[in-house]
Amino acid sequence: xxxxxxxxxxxxxxxxxxxxxxxxxxxxxxxxxxxxxxxxxxxxxxxxxxxxxxxxxxxxxxxxxxxxxxxxxxxxxxxxxxxxxxxxxxxxxxxxxxxxxxxxxxxxxxxxxxxxxxxxxxxxxxxxxxxxxxxxxxxxxxxxxxxxxxxxxxxxxxxxxxxxxx
Numbered sequence: 641x642x643x644x645x646x647x648x649x650x651x652x653x654x655x656x657x658x659x660x661x662x663x664x665x666x667x668x669x670x671x672x673x674x675x676x677x678x679x680x681x682x683x684x685x686x687x688x689x690x691x692x693x694x695x696x697x698x699x700x701x702x703x704x705x706x707x708x709x710x711x712x713x714x715x716x717x718x719x720x721x722x723x724x725x726x727x728x729x730x731x732x733x734x735x736x737x738x739x740x741x742x743x744x745x746x747x748x749x750x751x752x753x754x755x756x757x758x759x760x761x762x763x764x765x766x767x768x769x770x771x772x773x774x775x776x777x778x779x780x781x782x783x784x785x786x787x788x789x790x791x792x793x794x795x796x797x798x799x800x801x802x803x804x805x806x
Contacts, residue, residue: 657712691715698710
């Protein structure tokens with residue numbers, strides 16, 4: 641249990657990467673972790689687009705205003721959900737968090753890049769990755785071997801905690 645709590649605090653948004661590729665085994669481990677996330681009614685209506693081709697990573701860095709680090713990252717995973725399903729956003733967010741934690745546990749760096757609900761961002765990514773309806777890209781996750789280190793985060797704030805009522 642202590643290792644799980646340490647992992648939660650070690651996870652940081654990494655935006656600088658080396659050119660070392662992420663292995664197929666690491667990719668599968670992260671996707672397996674994503675699919676272990678809870679979903680409403682266990683529907684698992686998510687889909688994942690794995691991008692490792694340099695040209696496509698560079699294109700993604702151009703269509704998302706906060707994704708410039710994809711020019712360095714060697715991997716990106718787009719987390720997509722079926723918009724016809726209730727709670728798809730929450731389900732995909734849980735899968736995304738699992739990918740981020742798995743990446744940290746594997747010694748990789750990652751950063752969550754939101755897409756939905758911005759219509760222009762959704763359309764740009766949908767077009768570039770050929771994502772069919774009714775699927776919507778919730779986010780991109782830039783992943784790679786980190787070229788920066790950040791200390792564990794401690795953000796606990798008692799002022800944001802309310803017991804029994806607000």
